[in-house]
Amino acid sequence: MGPSGSGKTTLARCLVGLHRPAGGEISLEGTRLAPDVRRRTPDQRRAVQLVAQDSMGALNPRETVTAALTRPLRARGLPRTRVPGLVAELLGRVHLPASLADRRPPALSGGERQRVNLARALACAPRVLVCDEVTSALDAEIGEAVLGLLDELRRDLGLGVVLITHDLAAVARSASRVLVVHEGRSWSGAPPRRCCRGRGTTSPACWWSTPRTRASARPRPDHPPPCPAAPVRCQPRVRLRSCQKRE
Template structure:
């Protein structure tokens, strides 16, 4: 693992929400709220959270598609928001994206070969070599090069996702942002795509920002994992430490929501009851811990105070006054917040 390829510092992306006639009221939606992350070359960072937690906004901002309210995104040490158009064009070569919906991310009127060739053409790849290059790419992702002239609707979801991946790797980018790349696929096909992404990473030394709502998928691909709740990172650690001893009650809730393919274990399981739906409009008004309203171990203290994002062990950070111990949320006796957080 090399040096930091991407650094996100105190990134905030707020959207204003206008309501009432003639902008009477204005409220902010804090889609990304003071997020700090770093990503080393060659590793995969998993970002986990429910829909609406701001993970896609974070991805879009890193791609330079959204303007941040404050904070910086450094790619190879360079602030991507200080670049002019020409420099931005060059940057886009190095950051590519794989989308969630494999069908709507491919133009239905273009031949799949042309779809994969599009980024090559945009960056002046010699016309003569394109067909050969595209065939190589198709081969690499497991699509027969003979299918160059077919249209996207002739392929299944998994195959379309492979085509999307071929397009993303065409320019040999340094960073690929994968926004829920497997959540629209069948389980059997999910495994194929995850394996493909891992193989390509090894071969081309790619770096992934892997966004998902499913921790079991992230466990199989990410070196480090960040959990996001309402725009804030609430837990961040290396894969092993993260899954061995998750500290944040929200992480426990996410883990407990995953159905186990094992009826006996499933019946014996002590599931954390999930309170409420995901709060969509938590505006600026909320005080205290963002997770307070759904937290299974919330205390009065949490309602009034915002937990700092701190190191609980050396490489494991979480934002909670009562970090979960012994991997059990149920029946936990909360300790005093001022002594448990150092």
């Protein structure tokens, strides 16, 4: 999690191999992944799937939902005769009616398009979903439903989910561990439910909830900055009690 412009989307693109990192390495279940998606094996490419923030831009507006879901199914080598049944199964998995299969993205709501994006990622049989701000363009009720769907997929399919967000409520609801990204640096914190029990006066989670008034408020290179008390109207729901810079 982190404020806008902190590098969250760049990190997501690095994980799926669409952006080459300047250093470090990416591994999945002990297997090192090439930084460039073109150098990964087909199984490795399918294993880590990105669900983008812009649900309309991620879908071809000229393609029907069936066409969008058919391509990854066929790429897995599945016979064409099985595709219609699997399309209906995928739509049911993300709680969409089969009647939407013949529609195109402009005829869908924002929540429906995001669920189609999730279904398309699931068509690849992934092990990890990288969800980049998947609820930021949705209203509160629809966003809550999408987060509930992600929890269900994680529980039922055993998926790993990397949820990238700046929404503290979403972190409190869904996250088991937190990595805070801020101004090109990262800190790994304790589980959010444990963090909720303290006042968290040094929480990087609320850096972007409270306006800075002095240049001295910038974080020191070796330690996250203190968090001043936020006004009641924007009091963060989650505060990390303590963090350590990731080496």
